Amino acid sequence: MVDTNYDIIVAGAGLAGSTAAAVAARKGKHVLLLDRNVEDEVGKKTNWGWTCGDAVAASHLDFVSENTGISFSKPELDKKVDGVYAFSPDLESKYMFEGNGYVLDRPEFETKLLNIAKKSGAVYVPQFEVEGPLIDGNKVVGIFGRDREKNRVEYRAKVVIDALGIATVLRRRLPNNEFIQKDVDIDDVESTGRYIMEFDAPKDIDPIYYDPNNALIHLNQYMSPGGYCWVFPKSGDKVNIGLGVQRRSLQIRNQKLNKNDSLQTLIDEYIKWNPIIKNVRIFDKNRNGKGIWQVAVRRQLESLVYNGYMGAGDSMVMPNPLSAGGIGPALVAGILAGKNAAIAIEANDTSTEGLWRYNTEFNKEYGYKTAGLEVFRIYLQSLNNDIINYGIKTFLTADEANELTLGKIPKLSIASKFKIALKGATNINAFKELVYSVNKMKEMNAIYAEYPETPERFAPWASRVRAEMEEVKERFKPNPI
Ligand SMILES: Cc1cc2nc3c(=O)[nH]c(=O)nc-3n(C[C@H](O)[C@H](O)[C@H](O)COP(=O)(O)OP(=O)(O)OC[C@H]3O[C@@H](n4cnc5c(N)ncnc54)[C@H](O)[C@@H]3O)c2cc1C
16 A cells, blocks of 8 residues: 655655755654656756756855754765855956855765655655645645656645745645745746866966866856856866856847847857866766756745645745855755744644744745845846946945845945046946945845744735835846847
8 A cells, every 4th residue: 555644745856855854754754755856866857957056155054964963075065165256247356256165966965865865764756746736725735746657646744845946836836825926027037057067177277267266157248148157166177167047138138239149059158258168078977967947036935835835945936046046045945844844743733824933934044135135136137247347346345245145235335435426427327226226135134034923914024025126126127238
């Protein structure tokens, strides 16, 4: 007899899913972990592979270690990096984006998390295609899908954790409700892709284009409209190299320049542009050398829970709105979702209210800054290369830029304000818009500091957040060229 009743079903054995399953199983819960991949390919996002830049800040891995005792080493930590540097389009300015971290061997990392989940007691079923939620009244009570023989199967549980990634079929098929939005704005999604490549590294390396000790980001509205390009070092003479674009910005750029570039042609152009990354060969271990996928760059959904349902990772659009880093938040959310699902089951209340603590904990740990970062991302997408070059040189000190990328609010220095006042009208306007953005970030941070402690206070709070963000989108339209 197949066991079809569980405490918790975790759908998706990626980063968020395996972590949530491990944590919930360690708390003694009967956990089912479902994923469409064969076991050897656990966490593979699509037929394209584990498509990702694979860079993660050490602070996120520390959070995992501190909260679960899980530690990481080789082979899953493929390469240590001292920091992330972002370069202006003219390559004349650079600033530190984040502190030290790692570029992962993603298949190894996912396998490690899955093994921990299984060892913790989670029942893992690979090659299972989740098709939708089972709904009873206004509550999620399980999932349905197809097993490896394509038979329809239903599994039931007190809580379903949606960790299916950005294309989740669970969130999209929830009943209409005031807590979880089913769709996200396409302008908040980046189309993005990368290669993992071997190359002949020259002895003299120009750290503007490749740095074996740092992850590099190239801001450039011509090469990656509405996104950015990256070169992340891997072990040996290998790199993870790629870029992301906002579809609307790409359309505007193509139209204005009478071009017909696609994400793929832009990635290939970027590799040709790089004078250091030469004689490249695709490194196709695990058939993971080339891939294209999507990443959302907005604040996480305002609520991550609904009756019987929780979401973690890309299914809840958690990647950082500025950097698109989603590994860290997926791990943090996996831990908090697994823990709070277990707590709610013990308290015999898996309603929206019973699961609400997960919302407040995620907000305190990570979510409090993402709406502010989204404001800054929308502002940046409205600037062309000239203004970005000028702004990075004159508007912001390196410390101020760094604070902004962390979601903190800098006091824009008097020195730069004074310089701006001496310049022409266009720049005064661009500076005014920066000041507006920083003030709006501050406002969003203040709104998130008041995250509702209970579901009753959610509706007015969420409408205020959405209205503020609409105002920002109305003010700043994509304008890459
Ligand atoms: C090109 C690119 C570059 C990126 N670079 C970085 C980076 O450098 N650093 C960073 O931090 N983040 C980066 N990200 C984002 C990061 O990869 C994601 O945020 C992260 O993978 C989210 O993990 P997850 O567990 O939520 O979802 P996923 O990794 O998407 O895992 C979802 C799992 O669910 C499975 N699944 C999906 N649907 C079904 C279904 N219907 N039935 C059964 N199983 C299903 C999938 O096969 C997969 O195993 C990048 C993303 C892209 C696309």
